[in-house]
Amino acid sequence: MTRNSLLAAVAACALGLSVPALAATYDEGASDTEIKIGNTNPYSGPASAYGSIGKSIAACMKKVNAEGGINGRQINFISLDDGYSPPKTVEQTRKLVESEGVLAVVQGLGTPTNSAVHKYFNKKEVPQLFVSTGATKWGDPKNYPWTMGWQPNYQTEGQIYANYLLQNKPDAKVAILYQNDDYGKDYVKGMKDGLGAKAEEMIVAEETYEVTDPTIDSQMVNLKNSGADTFYNVTTPKFAAQAIRKIADLGWQPLHLLNSVSNSVGSVLKPAGFDKSVGVISALYLKDPTDPAWANDPDYLEWLDWMNTYFPDGDKTDAFTAYGYAVCNTIIEVIKNMGDDITRANLMKQAASLKDLQVPMLLPGITINTGPDDFYPIEQMQLVKFDGSEWVRFGPVLSGTRAGGGGS
Template sequence: MSRHARAARFAYFDIALTMLIGLAIAAPSTAQEKRYDPGASDAVIKIGNTAPYSGPLSSNGIIARTEGAFFKMINEQGGVNGREIEFISYDDAYSPPKTVEQTRKLIESDEVLLLFNQLGTPTTMSVIKYVNAKKVPQLFIAAGGTIFGDQKTYPWSMGFQPSYQSETRIYGRYLRENYPTGKIAVLSSNDDFGRDNIKGLKDGLGDAVGNIVAEVTYETSAPTIDSELVRLKFSGASIFVNFASAKFAAQAIKKAAEIGWKPVHILHGNSQSISAVLKPAGLENARDIITASYSKDPADAAWKDDPGLKRFSDFMAKYMPGEDKNNFYVVYGYNAAQALVEVLGRCKDDLTRANIMRQAEALNQVHLDMLLPDVTLSTSPADHYPIEQMQLQKFDGQNWVRFGSAMKGR
């Protein structure tokens, strides 16, 4: 072979080698562009949920149905970065043993990428250690247990709404400042939900905690709370703090009216739904009840020209026709689903569980369509309480009327 031929041949190999090295360098970069954990692919993102479609909190099942409808809308719009959301939601009947069974199924059989908006304090507590041991994101839990923001103990879990202690601390401060000598009777459930609420209320009352003259608890399996209401009335209290869940809150409002008890009435924010709680109790019976909220009331004329309400109303008309758009639980589900889509969108092509938590911990004043103007989502690796502001409101017989300014209970 001539010298020129050998030189040409070596030059060819040099070019080929350079191309191969270039491809080798480029290949890992291309592979790193898309990263998946179980439940994610080029086509789909699998999300798991448990909700009480039956049982004592069945009225709250509309939350998950709303979320399913919202994800359907997102899929029809092209999905999240081109991927469809597969929302797998099982009924746990607000029963911790059932929650354990269904959560294991979601993680081990369905292989979901993450868990989203599981509802209830006792139900979520029954699985939180297992979920964290599996290192599966458990985002925007539909309960205000203070423990759900404890990022040191449960780094893979995150709440959504203000913690129960944060909310009830606001009520305690309000009563201390406006009814400094008022005698207080409290109704709460005999579980972690109830205990969290009592703790916050007493913290907010501060030196006025001695104004509590009666504390009565009920079992969530009980058919009624009529006898509990009679006991509270005869305590001589002029203030009724009603920390019952939806079904029992409605019973309490109705029974108080039946026995002629007309105290200053504080209602837990979880039970502020006009359609699911106040209407069954009787709207007139609910007049002047006070609660706190962080979301817009679709029936409030103040939002008639609001762009966020317009998007929500359009969603309801197309994807949930016939449902009451004024239902607080529908608004809640819409907000939660929109928050999750925000997090997933930020993940881009890195759909690993670790990155999902990184993005969920990096929200900075994110506003959702149906949050009050002064309320936003903000998180950090040291802050797993996305929503912390609330505003007091009073029921006028038809709608909730806000008063004061948004405040934090922490």
């Protein structure tokens, strides 16, 4: 609208005359009827357990579209398989942006995969929104204003485990297994930062693995032989299950701290063996769908109804389906708040304007908050221990000291 037409509209309002609505504003990937949203997910390869996240978001968008869309627009959710392979992620991301013409890419999964396209998104000024990894690098609006994380960052979670050890097992001898990339290194940095001056004394062994490795058996033998009585397990689902089984095979009985990205009962603990998983400690920020405490909870009942209606083939014991539903509802809120200004800049503006947002399946006391200088939406977690059938929450909702720097 020009300055003259705006003045005319103001004058018309003063005279009580009707004024035509301002026209909607669109970037590529949006129109009066549709918003195209892209996604990359490992539906194949070593991290395929995470594929249920992409399937959950797709099922959530089916629900949105069946109910009339968002502000009258249908969501065209295009999710492509990248196999957790950075070169494939580059290829699929270019396809989404340059061929499909999506407005944004949301919930791309994986630290190494997202790292491969981090600069691409920011050079193209295309939102890389609610990245499905807790690396701290996703919260750097000054240098990467088109990228934002969603889940608690890995350094914060590592600090939470460190604080637990300092309070409950200050003489622990810690052995660490971690994936040899930013994801693994971020978790280890959080642990070391949390232990502070005691880190060098308490950490007695570290082993790494590559995502292409078939097993981590030799690393587990080395860690057991270090004399450690505490195991910090920084692995993705396939290797987390292997580690749990190997600990039992070796007759090792350490205190077991398992990173949250692999604490799904259905995808990790069940294949590893519930009996072998007893006593494992992790951290949650979402309601575990296997926890009977939520049986009559409105969030859980809403999630269950959605699963039965829109994702009947999904695994109801898989925490990744709860994750997918929660993050999808965050995306919905941001798009809703865009109104008729469906531009990439407004998408990032609205994503950075969330205040005390509660979405289904977040634990009580945990809300989503962002700002122009705060690209870390969720910053709280609660410790849990597996009792052989479910995670049992204990202690208060916790926060680590936010860290900066680089890190499934």
